[in-house]
Amino acid sequence: MSAAPTSGSPGTWRARSVRAAPPPRRRCAVADTDRLNHSDRHNHSARHNHIGGKEVPAASGATLPLIDPATALPHGTAPLSGPEDVDAACRAAEEAFPGWSSTTPAQRQVALLGIADALEREADALGAAEVTDTGKPRALFLADELPAIVDVLRYFGGAARNLPGAAAAEYTPGRTSVLRREPVGVCAQITPWNYPLMMAVWKVAPALAAGNTVVLKPSDTTPSSATLLARLAAEHLPPGVLNVVCGDRDTGRALVAHPHVRLVAVTGSVRAGQEIAGAAAADLKRLHLELGGNAPVLVHADADLDDAVDQLSSLAFYNAGQDCTAPTRILVARSVHDSFLARFADRAAQLLPGAPDDPHADFGPLANAAQLASVSGLLERLPDHAEIVTGGGPLDRRGYFHRATVVAGVRQEDEIVRSELFGPVVTVQPFADESEAFRLANGVPQGLAASVWTRDHDRVMRASRVLRTGVVWVNTHGTTVSEMPHGGVRHSGYGSDLSLTGLLDYTQVKHVML
Incomplete structure (x- = not known):
């Protein structure tokens, strides 16, 4: 499909007719003459x-x-x-x-x-x-x-x-x-x-x-x-x-x-x-x-922990965690906290940062030196009660690569909990009951996204009402569709x-x- 100015007065415009058979919604082969000329490609x-x-x-x-x-x-x-x-x-x-x-x-x-x-x-x-x-x-x-x-x-x-x-x-x-x-x-x-x-x-x-x-x-x-x-x-x-x-x-x-x-x-x-x-x-x-975002993830004791670990370990570090909806604050029912933390940290330890064409890379570097310094600074300033379970710092190589990092033992007032991390770092906190989970989830200035992991329908309905965010996912996280709005509240x-x-x-x- 293409469009062109009309030959009439300035500012008038019309669209040319639509092709009878638009291309399939996938990458498809086209003639070289239809592509950008090789010498004029955008890698200049x-x-x-x-x-x-x-x-x-x-x-x-x-x-x-x-x-x-x-x-x-x-x-x-x-x-x-x-x-x-x-x-x-x-x-x-x-x-x-x-x-x-x-x-x-x-x-x-x-x-x-x-x-x-x-x-x-x-x-x-x-x-x-x-x-x-x-x-x-x-x-x-x-x-x-x-x-x-x-x-x-x-x-x-x-x-x-x-x-x-x-x-x-x-x-x-x-x-x-x-x-x-x-x-x-x-x-x-x-x-x-x-x-x-x-x-x-x-x-x-x-x-x-x-x-x-x-x-x-x-x-x-x-x-x-x-x-x-x-x-x-x-x-x-x-x-x-x-x-x-x-x-x-x-x-x-x-x-x-x-x-x-x-x-x-x-x-x-x-x-x-x-x-x-x-x-x-x-x-x-x-x-x-x-x-900014600082998405809480509420993992209840009745959740499918294997599914939660599978999904969240992938989503938390996608794009090196540089995502305003990334599941950065995982809140876990105290009765399953240790089991979830061990599984999640083990999965995070297996994730590898790498260059764009590295077939083994799970995510790339941080986007710039300033962001690498920001993430590193948050970890360097951790209070004594916090524990880096896995990861912990940049890779010793050229580029802005940082290890997938999981931090436990944090408290609600800690900088790393209240800040938008925007890096491959996740905190894990226990909660005693549903009321505390809601208090911790809502206890930061941001309110973009949250997710709830449970088999209890009534709990889902309560969470969807109480969580002060623009979107609440249930037993999933991070999916957007063109037909549904994406936006936040508060900061x-x-x-x-x-x-x-x-x-x-x-x-x-x-x-x-x-």
Whole structure:
């Protein structure tokens, strides 16, 4: 599927017709002429901004080095964008907004489906871009993450055509009220380094589906897949609809403050969310914040311990634990605590970190030197009553590799319990009864996700009511689907990614009375 500007007035746009037989939802062979030219693949050393449909360097010529986490060596550069670059991107998005917002949902669907097909077609190039920036295992990215990313684009392509709305009605004599749901305008989107492409698509897809235009700022350490996304999307979107500016925190600050921006969406730390919320308040910009997590896992005595150990040992260390929903705080009924801890620690000790193409690697390195130092610091500052059962520190090799680590004997007031770990580290705590389990689970500032492991249906219903999180999984953990919302409460932020709820977050309501 593809899209092109019409030959009419500037800003008008139409979608070309949909192919009769779309490709299957898997990686498929295509002719070399349909792929990115080999010499132009995204493993070149310099990334570029994408502004108004063009690939451009920063106006100042400044760049940031990109470091391969698996080797700790530079592999390329990205623009260090300043206020001039941010202004150009926001102006391009503002100019593109009237044309894009006036397209039909069907036209936006065709564009999103075309982008999804392009990502599927360019799986290898996207994999190369993602794993060089993040160090994550290539096979896991291609098998687990990319299909889910493509599905999000396809879901929002359909959701664009199914916005809910109230029926027209007369609420006062002689007047008919109608509700219009309209796009917000230019959306600034700031994405993190743990899932660079996935988080970019989670933000971009609903914003575009609702008729908004976007200026996306990826993390300064992992911009490669976002810039490739923009290049592929340019084949299906009018210029200026999707812009990407690379840079550091000052770039993000300039973007949040720009007067053309009407909504700011960020996935990041609590600190970043607090700063952005304060800055956005000056211009009354709408906010969509998906912030830190510190997910509690409640393992009750009647749970299937073998299944819990199997699932949680895999999920806790996936992506080196750099996941806001990772099961980092495992709370276990005291009667089965020692048995669970021994099994879980034994399984964690068998997990191996490794480079992206290491067939034996269970997870990759931490994404950058700062995160390795953060995780190491938490372990170095452990109180005397805490015990490292297995793991405990970085590997003695080049790169930002850290052992899978399990810590027991912790207390609720400990830093390692109250902090978002964002690394391959898990704490295990006992609880005496259900009431204490709920108190420990809710006893941290974050509230993104939780899971409950039990065979007791009544306990599940109580937990789903009492746990103060945006999602509660039962006898599973970490699964997301495009149709269901993903978001948190308290210090984990507000607003939802995914689902119709996520789409509605990128719209505003207008009352029209006739």
